[in-house]
Amino acid sequence: MGWFKRSPWVLHYNATSCNGCDIEVIVSLTPLYDLERFGIINTGNPKHADILAVTGSVNEKSRQVLLNLYEQMPNPKVVVAVGLCATSGCVFQDCYNVLGGVDKVLPVDVYVPGCAARPESIIDGILKACEILEEKYKLQKKQAASG
Amino acid sequence: MNVLIFLIVFPLVISLLALVLPRGFHIRKTIGTVANVVLCALPIYLLVTNLDQGPSYFRLESGFVDILIFLLEVLIAGYLIYLSVRAKRYLPVILVLIQMSIMIGFEFTYGHSIQVEHVLFMDKFSIIMALIVGIIGSAICLYGFGYMPEYHEHYPEVKDRRNYFGFLMYLFLSAMFGIIFSNNLLWLFFFWEVTTLCSFLLIGYRDDKASQDSAFRALNMNLIGGVVFAFGIVYLFVTTQTMELDKLLLLDQGAVLLPAVCFAFAGLAKSAQFPFSSWLTGAMVAPTPVSALLHSSTMVKAGVYLILRVSPVMDNTVAAQMLTLIGGVSFLVTALIAISQSNAKKVLAYSTISNLGLIVACAGVNTPAAVWSALLLIIFHAVAKSLLFLCVGIIEYKLGSRDIEDMDFLIMRLPKLTAVMMIGMAGMFLAPFGMIISKFVTLKAFVDGNPAMAIILAYGSAATIFFWTKWMGKIISIRHGEVEVVEHTVSTWEWITLGILAVATVAVCLAFPFISIHVIDPYIMELFNTAPVIDMFNVLVVFAIMFSLLIILPLGLLYYAFINKNYKRVGTYLGGGNVSNITFEGAMDATQPIQLKNYYLEKYFGEERLFYVGVFVSLTLIFIMFGVAAI
Amino acid sequence: MNTIHEIVLSWGVFERMLAFVLLAPLVGGLLAGIDRKVSARFQGRYGPPVLQPFYDAFKLFQKEKIIVNKFQDFNIVLFLMFTIFSGALFFAGADLLLTIFSLALAGTFFVLGGFCVGSPYSHLGAEREIIQQVAYEPMIILVAIGMYQVTGSFKVAVIAQYQLPLILYLPGVFAGFLYILTIKFRKSPFDLSMSHHAHQEIVRGLTTEFSGSTLALIEIAHWYENVLLLGMVYLFFGFNPWLAVFVALATYLFEIFIDMNYARFKWQLTFGSSWLFTAVAGVSNIIVLSLMR
16 A cells, blocks of 8 residues: 555754755745645654655764664665755865765665755655655565565 | 450560560561461451451450559650650650640549440451551561661661560550550550650661651650540540540530540541641651551551541531541642652652541541541552552662662662562552542542542642652663662562562452452441442452453563564664763763653642641641630 | 434443444544644645544554563553553443543553653653643543532443533533643643654654554554543533534534644643643532532
């Protein structure tokens, strides 16, 4: 039936972002874009979340936090890198104080480009993440059945 | 009747043995254990043989005993004066002198004309009290065998007077049986004063300043009660020539209202109701067996016992309404104060006063349902509260603290003890345990008799939920990692006692229909000629809950502990700042440990504010009560 | 329409309990879905589909099982069991006070679950949950007392079929009950311990450390409890069953309305105002009734 598609819960984390992409993420939940009509809830708790939406180019401190949060999320889970900084570091990629993108720390499933990423792209990315979530779940079930 | 006399005299003999036999004797513990078994068995024997009988009254050729009692009273008075003078406290001296002058004056003026028909008596209520004193009392003395050695290890500065301690404990048991079985009011008064003496000496066992202060405060307040008690006896005899409890109940209300109110007042003092509550909270400095025996399950129950005995006399008077309100105020205010206390023994003390207040209120309402629930409350409270005190005593040593805030992760450090404590705490306020049955019945009794009390009960029971639940939560918190388990050092004596009381808490709830039908209902029938009807469906529901808990809890715990393997263990959510299982990265890069503290709401329920409210209101009510009775 | 009523009345105790156990989660989930839809519409959004709570529950059951300690889920299982039991008791017509005490037992297990995980947010949520329980407990007992004073019985079966409108005798009690219903439904301004809205100052409060199927069980337990509470609202209007059902649903919508209009109160205000409102509305009603006898 695809329950993950119908009820994906998002954990949003800001890893050294300038807040531009964060605001766009929050905006997606407002009446103009209304993510909740897809059943998406912004939960602040990794244990309740399926999708980890990360903004910002990740430095050493947020690397630790990202790993902590990712570990506390139950499977199946996906990571969405929102914005160019999270994708690759953007203009900051050569700076000594950032790692340059979320995929340096976690396995990313969806990249949402833009600076700041537009709500439409973000919604598109989250919905794509839901598809991937379903696939991961099917894979997980198959592995559990055979293994 | 021989059983009754044996029950009074036998602990006295044991107490003398405890005092005299040298400490190293192993036979001491054997004698003690045998004595305890006897003290448990005899009340059960009484129960079984008297199931179908009404109250029994006994004559005794007691001239010699009367003189002996009088001499002993004088001796006790002299001893109290001596101790008080030595401690340079003069209020007790004044109170003792007033009391003794009343009694001596009375003896010499009227002594020869006192004719007592029945000296001892026994009815179902006495049997219930005897069971409580016998079983719980001996269980606690058993606990003392394991506890006192450890006490002296922990406090080497306290002079080891273990013989004296044992002597006082068994003397106290003897006096309690005396109170329960006496029909002669002079005898009752004597045993009452003996319990005051024992309480005073036991609280002061430690002999440091705090204990001395608490002991003298207890002495003063109980002496005030004693003076009024003495006055009541004298007034009663002078006006009606009666010296017997059962005859008191048959007399015309107008004549005996004032003595009855005096006796009720003495009972209020002994049960630490407002305005006398401070002696009980202060008495918590005593060793744990003292707190468990005297100050939660037996001596304070003697106070409500007396009030329940005389309350039929006060039926339908303003005085009874005042008594109800005093009980209600004590119940509500102490329940609220308990929320703000973090000292475990003080929480238990306030909870005790609270429950006693409820019993006093039931006595004041004095309908069949109310007295029925009062008896149930007495039974259930005695069992659960003594269990809790004993557990806290053990915790105090293993953790080095009696503060609830230090009891984190108790379930990891002392698993079996925590389980037993949870039973005790659940027994105090949760369905399906006894207290909830009692509260349930009490509420129904109040709604019919006195709706204001029902409202007070509604608020008060909400308050009790607060402090019990947060304590329960504190002791079952679990964390990752190893924690030192200290349980193996708990002595066998202590485990046996805890086991007995824990089983009793559950058993008494399961046996409740039996107790109600065979023991409590007959007593109510004798008093009121009707008995409240219990709804069998409700009883079935309570049983269903109890049995399902008894089955599901162990099975579930086993399942989750051993069988359920399909999980991944992660840390708690700390905003992603987990450093290890018990620390996190806080401000300024500092690694901080997780600390969880409870709410105490001192600003709202602090002892200072509420205590004065309680004292003021209760003093007013007492004055009205006496005023109405004297007119 | 009336045949439904006749059928329900003819059921015995066991059938009622079974009906409750099977149907209440469906009704409760639907109510939760309607809640989200209506809230969204209040905010000018479209909102999720009405069946969304069921989708959430199914999804949660499919998640991997992660725990903080081995026994936390047991508390929630007991919470669910006793909530179901309380509701079953209520709809079987048993004693109202016993139902309330059974519900209190269930609530205690919920709180203990929050305490046993040893996490700061969970701990705070549990403390606040206790404060919430203490805030509403007097009023709920007063509801039972009030109903007893009017009908002469504590049994739900008797109260539900009482021919006179209880609401006429118990207006104050009903007002007090509505006030604390906001607490029990976990709606703003009283949703201190765990909120169904987006995460707030203590993250997810009591439910922070629960995930997957355990979280779904908490939700389902709340559905059962909501149906039970609406049943209690029904009792006030029991003289006319269809009016009572209508009022129960209207109460639910009213609570959603309050939810949308208020921000969360501090616990001091929650606690104080609940006890005060209970005293003013509930206690005065009880006293008037007792003087009328």
